[in-house]
Structures are given as structure tokens and as C-alpha cells.
Ligand SMILES: Nc1nc2c(ncn2[C@@H]2O[C@H](COP(=O)(O)OP(=O)(O)OP(=O)(O)O)[C@@H](O)[C@H]2O)c(=O)[nH]1
């Protein structure tokens with residue numbers, strides 16, 4: 369398969385400030401990814417860039433689902449980049465950990481019957497995580513980013529970046545959005561997938577809760 373290429377760029381004003389949106393495409397498959405860039409990221413060698421690899425989650429990112437932590441992480445990452453005045457968010461379009469939206473809905477149906485997130489994937493014939501993060505290293509390279517402070521709880525993202533030559537100088541934890549509907553999902557990630565999740569009750573910075581959702585996440589008005 370040929371390498372992904374940078375194919376389009378434009379300004380994107382958001383509620384977190386004005387980003388440069390960069391579009392990437394594989395020439396053969398036309399599979400698309402995108403990145404939001406703020407500030408001057410060309411000097412990462414001397415001043416590592418705050419960065420997020422955010423895997424697509426239509427339900428969490430756009431439809432306000434409480435079944436996962438994705439939407440909360442997306443908002444927090446964009447806010448932190450905006451506060452830093454500089455950074456990159458790669459929107460990694462591998463919905464449902466790479467199984468796609470319809471299969472994720474099928475997995476959610478199995479979860480409604482009691483399976484956890486990994487068991488549901490496996491019952492559908494998939495691995496627990498089908499994502500390929502290597503493309504994100506290529507995207508960092510195309511953006512001229514060499515050293516990053518990576519916003520993630522997933523050690524696999526860090527390992528893959530380092531193997532691909534992107535220097536992750538720091539992991540910045542992203543523990544937001546825990547609520548009654550995703551506690552089991554977060555526990556499965558921590559216990560079975562090795563994610564570095566800190567639960568709200570252990571997280572001194574986030575010890576106030578409203579409506580079952582962590583105080584830090586700005587989506588406090590949730591009707592239950
Ligand atoms: N197959 C499947 N995918 C899910 C489920 N819940 C969320 N996802 C997808 O999981 C991806 C996010 O992965 P997570 O494991 O939550 O987090 P991560 O990106 O690995 O790690 P962080 O950087 O810490 O956010 C997105 O692509 C979501 O669409 C689920 O129950 N089943």
C-alpha cells in the first residue's frame with residue numbers, strides 16, 4: 369500500500385479557536401484522515417508539540433453518547449491545545465477501533481446483552497482492537513512534527529509512535545467524562561487492555577461530580 373499524502377488545507381474556526389485543518393488521503397484506497405493544527409509546530413525538536421491521536425467515534429464525538437469517553441476526550445484535547453496556543457489533533461478515522469460504525473452498533477447490541485467491549489468484538493470475529501496507528505506517525509512526519517507530548521491513556525499509541533520514529537517525550541493523561549454508563553467500559557480498558565485509566569474517585573483533580581459526569585468535562589447538564 370502506498371503512503372498517505374497531504375492533499376488539502378484550510379482554516380477551521382471552532383469554539384476552541386482557529387485551527388488549520390489538514391486533509392490526508394491514501395492515493396490507492398482514497399481512505400481519508402484529518403488533522404487540526406494550531407500555532408507554529410515546525411520547531412518540535414526544541415519545543416515538543418502537545419498532540420492527540422483521536423480515533424473516530426461518531427457516537428461519542430458527535431452524538432453525545434455516554435457509553436465511552438471519546439467525546440469528552442475530544443473536547444478536552446482541543447481545549448488544552450487551544451490553551452497552549454499550539455498543538456495537533458489527528459482525527460484518526462478508524463471508527464469503532466477499526467471495525468466501522470455498523471459493526472460497532474452490532475457490538476453495542478451484544479454489550480446490551482452483557483458482553484464487555486472485547487468479548488463483543490471477538491464474538492463478531494474481530495480482534496479487541498483492529499486499529500493501525502502507524503499512519504498517524506506518517507501524518508506527524510508530513511506535518512514536520514518530530515517530538516510530541518501525547519494526550520492519551522493508551523500505551524499502545526506511544527509504543528507505535530516511538531517504533532515509527534516519533535519521539536513521545538511525555539504522556540499527558542486524559543481522564544475525563546467518566547459516568548455511570550461508561551464505568552464498565554473504562555474498567556475493561558484498564559484491566560484487559562492495559563490503558564492507564566484513573567477513575568474519578570482516585571483522581572484528586574476531578575473529585576467533584578455533577579449529574580454523574582466528571583466536573584472537568586463541561587458537559588455537566590446531562591438528563592438521566
Ligand atoms: N469496537 C468497539 N469500539 C469502540 C467501543 N467503544 C468505543 N469504541 C471506539 O474506540 C475508539 C477509541 O478507543 P479507546 O479504547 O476508547 O481509547 P484510545 O483511543 O485507545 O485511547 P485514548 O488515547 O486514551 O483515548 C474509537 O474508535 C471508538 O469508536 C466499543 O464498545 N466497541
Ligand SMILES: [Zn+2]
Nearest residue numbers: 425428436438
Ligand atoms: Zn467513543
